[in-house]
Amino acid sequence: xxxxxxxxxxxxxxxxxxxxxxxxxxxxxxxxxxxxxxxxxxxxxxxxxxxxxxxxxxxxxxxxxxxxxxxxxxxxxxxxxxxxxxxxxxxxxxxxxxxxxxxxxxxxxxxxxxxxxxxxxxxxxxxxxxxxxxxxxxxxxxxxxxxxxxxxxxxxxxxxxxxxxxxxxxxxxxxxxxxxxxxxxxxxxxxxxxxxxxxxxxxxxxxxxxxxxxxxxxxxxxxxxxxxxxxxxxxxxxxxxxxxxxxxxxxxxxxxxxxxxxxxxxxxxxxxxxxxxxxxxxxxxxxxxxxxxxxxxxxxxxxxxxxxxxxxxxxxxxxxxxxxxxxxxxxxxxxxxxxxxxxxxxxxxxxxxxxxxxxxxxxxxxxxxxxxxxxxxx
Amino acid sequence: xxxxxxxxxxxxxxxxxxxxxxxxxxxxxxxxxxxxxxxxxxxxxxxxxxxxxxxxxxxxxxxxxxxxxxxxxxxxxx
Numbered sequence: 104x105x106x107x108x109x110x111x112x113x114x115x116x117x118x119x120x121x122x123x124x125x126x127x128x129x130x131x132x133x134x135x136x137x138x139x140x141x142x143x144x145x146x147x148x149x150x151x152x153x154x155x156x157x158x159x160x161x162x163x164x165x166x167x168x169x170x171x172x173x174x175x176x177x178x179x180x181x182x183x184x185x186x187x188x189x190x191x192x193x194x195x196x197x198x199x200x201x202x203x204x205x206x207x208x209x210x211x212x213x214x215x216x217x218x219x220x221x222x223x224x225x226x227x228x229x230x231x232x233x234x235x236x237x238x239x240x241x242x243x244x245x246x247x248x249x250x251x252x253x254x255x256x257x258x259x260x261x262x263x264x265x266x267x268x269x270x271x272x273x274x275x276x277x278x279x280x281x282x283x284x285x286x287x288x289x290x291x292x293x294x295x296x297x298x299x300x301x302x303x304x305x306x307x308x309x310x311x312x313x314x315x316x317x318x319x320x321x322x323x324x325x326x327x328x329x330x331x332x333x334x335x336x337x338x339x340x341x342x343x344x345x346x347x348x349x350x351x352x353x354x355x356x357x358x359x360x361x362x363x364x365x366x367x368x369x370x371x372x373x374x375x376x377x378x379x380x381x382x383x384x385x386x387x388x389x390x391x392x393x394x395x396x397x398x399x400x401x402x403x404x405x406x407x408x409x410x411x412x413x414x415x416x417x418x419x420x421x422x423x424x425x426x427x428x429x430x431x432x433x434x435x436x437x438x439x440x441x442x443x444x445x446x447x448x449x450x451x452x453x454x455x456x457x458x459x460x461x462x463x464x465x466x467x468x469x470x471x472x473x474x475x476x477x478x479x480x481x
Numbered sequence: 482x483x484x485x486x487x488x489x490x491x492x493x494x495x496x497x498x499x500x501x502x503x504x505x506x507x508x509x510x511x512x513x514x515x516x517x518x519x520x521x522x523x524x525x526x527x528x529x530x531x532x533x534x535x536x537x538x539x540x541x542x543x544x545x546x547x548x549x550x551x552x553x554x555x556x557x558x559x
Binding site: 137 | 498515
């Protein structure tokens with residue numbers, strides 16, 4: 104099997120990740136639920152994970168909250184900071200994990216403006232100023248497109264938010280662990296991340312880093328391990344936003360993944376992944392019938408999305424899997440507006456996303472496969 | 482052998498995270514994490530238990546690491 108679906112979830116993980124999860128499973132008690140050795144073992148690992156993530160993403164451990172994934176993080180940020188009386192700006196590159204929580208508020212009266220993209224998938228930055236309203240409260244957007252990899256200029260978004268007194272809520276699902284991000288330096292109010300993509304951790308982990316002094320209303324309340332006789336949930340983060348028993352087993356794996364990235368270096372990982380993506384992109388550009396989406400001249404995550412003629416992307420994906428053992432994602436990728444903007448709503452597209460564990464030989468095999476499929480189907 | 486209670490400096494925190502932070506930065510010679518004694522709070526949670534004579538050293542570690550305590554009290558514990 105050749106795996107090119109790392110934008111969905113990274114595979115394989117560094118060996119230390121699985122080892123850490125198994126060890127946690129066999130030794131951890133309930134984190135924050137007692138002072139005995141087994142509970143403290145879990146609690147210590149979670150704190151170490153907060154420190155490692157905060158170091159990687161430019162925040163502080165006390166402001167690093169763990170959730171089950173970026174979708175939960177975005178739901179907490181959006182429902183905890185925004186109201187139907189507000190107006191919010193997002194983009195056509197954004198994932199349903201951003202769009203659907205915003206649509207739900209929009210359906211209750213919140214104003215929503217969606218910045219469009221051009222034919223190459225580049226954001227129309229000039230449109231931001233024109234959509235500002237007196238009640239604009241936030242810009243909620245991705246750091247990089249999960250479809251075409253295009254990286255959004257966070258300095259632009261940060262400057263725009265600071266100039267206009269807006270909250271900046273950023274979805275780093277495709278960039279955490281691959282691109283350098285300094286949340287505090289950029290003034291990001293809430294930086295949402297997932298644990299199981301670039302951070303190399305297990306599924307069921309994720310979180311967000313909060314700007315100092317920002318108060319977010321919790322999405323869920325319940326057991327907290329402290330102040331049991333209070334009828335109200337704790338008021339301080341991260342506990343305030345982590346009701347219930349933490350996924351300490353998973354967070355142990357996330358810690359191992361983040362430690363691997365800190366050891367290897369984000370730049371080293373990105374250079375390798377982007378080199379593989381470029382090797383693939385330049386190869387398929389020569390194959391008749393192949394159309395590539397996105398602008399290769401702008402900064403982008405290691406993702407290459409294509410179609411072969413007018414062939415249904417699902418058929419191409421099925422051939423790649425069945426005949427060549429190559430795993431890619433086809434269809435709509437949970438980004439409806441990007442597909443509409445690129446004209447691929449009906450056809451979908453075939454997405455290759457690379458990790459530092461992929462090899463040049465695997466890319467060459469994929470190039471031969473695409474050439475053969477294009478010759479057969481197109 | 483009968484256990485006797487001894488004076489302990491008990492420091493509580495606003496969050497479990499701050500308690501774990503304290504353990505990560507404080508020399509084990511200056512104390513350890515203990516369950517919060519009932520006479521300090523009716524809730525549950527973790528506290529830092531230390532020798533009362535080490536109070537100044539413990540507070541210095543907390544100040545240097547920007548760890549804020551919720552309550553600080555000398556308590557007789559086994």
